[in-house]
Amino acid sequence: MQAVMLRDVExxxxxxxxxxxxxxDRAHREGVRLRPMAGCTDVLxxxxxxxxxxxxxxxxxxxxxxxxxxxxxxxGLVIGATCTYAEALETPKFVAELPALxxxxxxxxxxxxxxxxxxxxNVENASPAADAAPMLLALDAQVKLASLQGVRTVPLLNxxxxxxxxxxxxxxxxxxxxxxxxxxxxxxxxxxKVGTRAYQAITKVGLASRLQxxxxxxxxxxxxxxxxxxxxxxxxxxxxxxxxxxxxxxxxAELRHAQAVDxxxxxxxxxxxxxxxxxxxxxxxxxxxxxxxxxxx
Amino acid sequence: xxxxxPALDPREAARPRVRIRVTVNGTAREIDVAPMQRxxxxxxxxxHLTGTxxxxxxxxxxxxxxxxxxxxxxxxxxxxxxxxxxxxTTIEGLAQHGxxxxxxxxxxxxxxxxxxxxxxxxxxxAAWLVDSHKGQAVPEPEIRAHLAGNLCRCTGYGQIVEAVxxxxxxxxxxx
Ligand SMILES: Cc1cc2nc3c(=O)[nH]c(=O)nc-3n(C[C@H](O)[C@H](O)[C@H](O)COP(=O)(O)OP(=O)(O)OC[C@H]3O[C@@H](n4cnc5c(N)ncnc54)[C@H](O)[C@@H]3O)c2cc1C
Ligand code: FES
Ligand code: FES
Numbered sequence: 236m237q238a239v240m241l242r243d244v245e246x247x248x249x250x251x252x253x254x255x256x257x258x259x260d261r262a263h264r265e266g267v268r269l270r271p272m273a274g275c276t277d278v279l280x281x282x283x284x285x286x287x288x289x290x291x292x293x294x295x296x297x298x299x300x301x302x303x304x305x306x307x308x309x310x311g312l313v314i315g316a317t318c319t320y321a322e323a324l325e326t327p328k329f330v331a332e333l334p335a336l337x338x339x340x341x342x343x344x345x346x347x348x349x350x351x352x353x354x355x356x357n358v359e360n361a362s363p364a365a366d367a368a369p370m371l372l373a374l375d376a377q378v379k380l381a382s383l384q385g386v387r388t389v390p391l392l393n394x395x396x397x398x399x400x401x402x403x404x405x406x407x408x409x410x411x412x413x414x415x416x417x418x419x420x421x422x423x424x425x426x427x428k429v430g431t432r433a434y435q436a437i438t439k440v441g442l443a444s445r446l447q448x449x450x451x452x453x454x455x456x457x458x459x460x461x462x463x464x465x466x467x468x469x470x471x472x473x474x475x476x477x478x479x480x481x482x483x484x485x486x487x488a489e490l491r492h493a494q495a496v497d498x499x500x501x502x503x504x505x506x507x508x509x510x511x512x513x514x515x516x517x518x519x520x521x522x523x524x525x526x527x528x529x530x531x532x
Numbered sequence: 533x534x535x536x537x538p539a540l541d542p543r544e545a546a547r548p549r550v551r552i553r554v555t556v557n558g559t560a561r562e563i564d565v566a567p568m569q570r571x572x573x574x575x576x577x578x579x580h581l582t583g584t585x586x587x588x589x590x591x592x593x594x595x596x597x598x599x600x601x602x603x604x605x606x607x608x609x610x611x612x613x614x615x616x617x618x619x620x621t622t623i624e625g626l627a628q629h630g631x632x633x634x635x636x637x638x639x640x641x642x643x644x645x646x647x648x649x650x651x652x653x654x655x656x657x658a659a660w661l662v663d664s665h666k667g668q669a670v671p672e673p674e675i676r677a678h679l680a681g682n683l684c685r686c687t688g689y690g691q692i693v694e695a696v697x698x699x700x701x702x703x704x705x706x707x
Contacts, residue, residue, distance in 0.1 A: 242569055243548070244567065244568040245548045245567065246567035246568060246611065246613050272611070275609055275611055275614070276591060276609050279609045279611065280590050280591060282568075283589050283590045283608075284590070292568065294613060297613075321603060345594070345677075345680040346604055346657070346677075346678055347591070347594060347606045347657075350603040351605055351606075433677070433680065434677065434680030435592060435683070
């Protein structure tokens with residue numbers, strides 16, 4: 236079989252979203268793979284490593300007028316499918332209302348990657364080591380999908396169906412990621428990635444979280460683990476253990492016990508299970524301390 | 533081989549081509565390219581601008597950095613179609629009317645290059661940093677963060693950061 240080379244690949248360049256959806260629909264009915272491409276920071280790396288290329292790409296980047304930018308609505312913040320990390324970071328309101336997502340965005344690759352990489356691409360790429368996607372998960376974000384059949388909204392909680400898999404149908408396009416209004420400017424947003432260095436480093440282990448305290452008690456807990464499972468993952472057992480507690484009643488051993496129910500990290504080229512588990516537990520402890528301290532003032 | 537003698541490769545005629553219009557270092561160009569061809573290859577092979585280097589080909593090293601629509605990008609990760617209608621600045625376009633950019637002068641002065649493979653990309657990113665912070669003080673950690681996508685295996689970065697600090701000061705005193 237002849238491998239498809241980059242110079243053989245065709246790019247469909249629709250001028251409107253409507254045209255894009257028609258092209259996807261036709262390709263889907265004819266059984267042809269038509270893969271969307273935005274900033275191409277994942278797509279062209281796949282090509283570089285010789286992963287099987289589809290014969291055709293659908294260029295979403297060219298739809299920036301329709302799908303670009305940030306829009307504040309009653310429902311929340313609509314992050315357009317082609318909105319890049321750099322664009323978001325240059326928007327003071329974004330940084331002010333979503334400080335932990337801004338921190339995650341500012342640590343994706345380095346400036347060159349941030350100029351091209353999109354939030355939507357990060358979500359659809361479905362890497363367990365993604366940085367922005369798990370923070371969006373901790374913010375209760377939703378994925379807006381469009382096709383000729385109509386539009387639907389899927390909470391990120393149900394979006395990743397397995398390792399590098401999503402529930403998006405091949406005839407659907409992500410049009411936006413929506414961060415609900417309740418999460419904007421909310422208390423206790425916290426993110427930290429641990430990699431080999433500060434930039435250009437894939438996360439070995441990380442925590443994207445939202446911890447809301449009231450009267451010294453944790454009233455709302457969202458913990459999303461990075462590089463600890465096959466997908467970015469919310470930690471149901473840990474969250475249940477923590478909810479309603481005061482900082483002083485959180486026991487390190489019980490915390491690690493609950494964590495072990497939710498997360499069974501693996502050994503791989505970037506790190507090993509023991510390191511990941513211990514560092515993750517300490518990230519949870521650090522997040523608890525720091526968000527608690529922030530509300531004590 | 534097939535690039536020089538397209539007729540010899542029967543698949544060449546069937547390959548997809550698109551015409552893109554780009555402004556490279558101030559000059560408008562129209563070129564026929566394969567749509568997914570890397571901007572890096574368009575610059576080096578079609579436009580013969582070989583100052584831009586290929587290190588890793590996967591977005592890690594920054595040797596291929598150019599400015600696209602005013603921002604540094606890894607040209608190895610930009611498909612040709614995304615350059616259509618855009619302005620591109622490569623290392624060849626930084627000097628104006630024969631005068632080196634402040635960053636280039638500062639690199640020479642500080643001795644910021646050894647083997648030189650990272651230098652074009654490093655200078656392009658550094659020039660963007662300096663030009664986008666006119667008259668501002670940029671703390672060293674910020675400088676390092678801006679340059680984090682450009683890896684250098686020789687210098688240890690000391691003389692590079694020194695040159696950027698110098699260029700920022702030059703810009704400030706020149707107003
Ligand atoms: C050197 C380097 C460093 C990196 N560092 C990090 C890092 O630190 N943290 C991190 O999280 N990621 C990192 N990445 C990965 C990557 O940059 C991000 O995942 C980025 O957000 C992808 O966005 P993109 O627009 O470039 O996606 P693309 O490459 O264009 O697409 C990614 C996937 O999403 C699909 N897609 C894109 N847009 C749509 C749409 N609208 N609808 C449906 N499907 C769509 C594509 O088909 C593809 O499967 C790095 C990559 C490189 C090369
Ligand atoms: S060659 Fe493009 S980043 Fe290394
Ligand atoms: S001078 Fe050799 S890699 Fe930087």
